Amino acid sequence: MLLLILAGLILAVQPALAADAGPVCGVYGFDPKSAAFKGKTPERIAEALSSWGVNAVFGGYKDPLLRKALRGRGIRVFAELTAFAGERHWKTRPESRPVSEVGEPLAKVKWYAAVCPNQTWLRLDIKKRAVSLVRKQEVDGVWLDFIRYPGHWEVPEPHLEQTCFCPVCLREFRKETGVAVPEELTAREKARWILSDHKERWTAFKTASIAGLVSEVADAVHAADPAALVGYFAVPWERSEKRGAVLEILGQDHRLMGRAADVVSPMAYHALLRRPASWITDASMAVKADSGKPVWPIIFVGDAEHPLGPGELRAAADAAWQGGSGGLILFDLGKLAEAGRLGELPALFSACLD
Numbered sequence: 122m123l124l125l126i127l128a129g130l131i132l133a134v135q136p137a138l139a140a141d142a143g144p145v146c147g148v149y150g151f152d153p154k155s156a157a158f159k160g161k162t163p164e165r166i167a168e169a170l171s172s173w174g175v176n177a178v179f180g181g182y183k184d185p186l187l188r189k190a191l192r193g194r195g196i197r198v199f200a201e202l203t204a205f206a207g208e209r210h211w212k213t214r215p216e217s218r219p220v221s222e223v224g225e226p227l228a229k230v231k232w233y234a235a236v237c238p239n240q241t242w243l244r245l246d247i248k249k250r251a252v253s254l255v256r257k258q259e260v261d262g263v264w265l266d267f268i269r270y271p272g273h274w275e276v277p278e279p280h281l282e283q284t285c286f287c288p289v290c291l292r293e294f295r296k297e298t299g300v301a302v303p304e305e306l307t308a309r310e311k312a313r314w315i316l317s318d319h320k321e322r323w324t325a326f327k328t329a330s331i332a333g334l335v336s337e338v339a340d341a342v343h344a345a346d347p348a349a350l351v352g353y354f355a356v357p358w359e360r361s362e363k364r365g366a367v368l369e370i371l372g373q374d375h376r377l378m379g380r381a382a383d384v385v386s387p388m389a390y391h392a393l394l395r396r397p398a399s400w401i402t403d404a405s406m407a408v409k410a411d412s413g414k415p416v417w418p419i420i421f422v423g424d425a426e427h428p429l430g431p432g433e434l435r436a437a438a439d440a441a442w443q444g445g446s447g448g449l450i451l452f453d454l455g456k457l458a459e460a461g462r463l464g465e466l467p468a469l470f471s472a473c474l475d
């Protein structure tokens with residue numbers, strides 16, 4: 122009997138249950154101040170979202186009245202939390218700018234300024250922000266974004282380079298593996314020394330560092346609210362693809378990261394990568410198998426440079442549902458609204474309207 126009671130207690134606080142509670146139809150980039158919702162009361166906003174089949178939003182958590190109205194309609198409120206990106210960090214903490222394999226400060230790629238993932242102050246700050254989102258903004262979950270080593274991966278032919286060889290990373294590498302990089306070498310030579318002689322340990326160090334933060338954030342969030350979910354946005358490359366770049370370059374090992382996360386959201390942006398919609402199914406299934414957790418893929422809805430017609434977007438959504446997904450997230454709501462295409466939502470989210 123005691124065992125049964127204990128089992129019941131464990132199940133009651135197990136967030137994975139909430140992650141499995143029926144299909145999730147989510148929209149990323151929900152902004153109650155945008156033109157689509159301007160002048161509407163919280164109740165009317167919640168009503169509109171619900172009529173489209175939306176039952177999860179990323180954003181809109183700052184207004185308590187809106188949160189209440191959304192929940193009243195069964196819409197869960199999640200927050201995106203950027204981990205290792207942001208040029209503001211380069212300005213306020215220059216030591217956070219990653220060091221490349223040629224010993225130089227890493228260049229910005231378009232809008233993307235990657236940040237070193239081993240800065241202690243930043244890791245603490247990420248955990249603090251995650252807990253604050255759950256405690257103060259009462260969100261139903263936090264999704265870690267840019268939870269990886271540097272890499273502008275979301276293009277057909279990404280430029281991939283090894284990072285980060287900053288003093289903090291080399292110190293942590295030594296602490297975790299016992300491998301001491303010869304001090305007399307230049308920054309460029311240190312990178313070469315590691316990559317030629319200790320590549321496997323370097324990769325293991327990188328993936329453990331990234332997965333370690335997911336685990337720390339999950340522990341902190343679940344301590345603050347056992348029902349809150351912790352998810353992350355996953356780079357949807359298979360382990361062997363691009364010579365193992367998802368592990369070796371980006372440091373994302375979904376097998377390790379999935380242990381701590383409640384849900385994983387593969388960024389199945391087929392339009393950006395110029396892949397067929399059917400690839401979304403394969404990518405979702407691969408991440409699901411690796412992580413062992415429910416997957417809610419996030420798909421790109423198209424833009425001027427990568428247009429997707431209504432039929433193509435529908436095919437992408439169908440492919441996402443076919444991958445054994447527990448949910449679907451659209452990236453993003455703002456783009457669909459600007460294009461006057463909100464009327465397409467019920468067809469994409471029919472799984473949540475039945």
Ligand SMILES: [Zn+2]
Nearest residue numbers: 237285287290
């Ligand atoms: Zn570093």
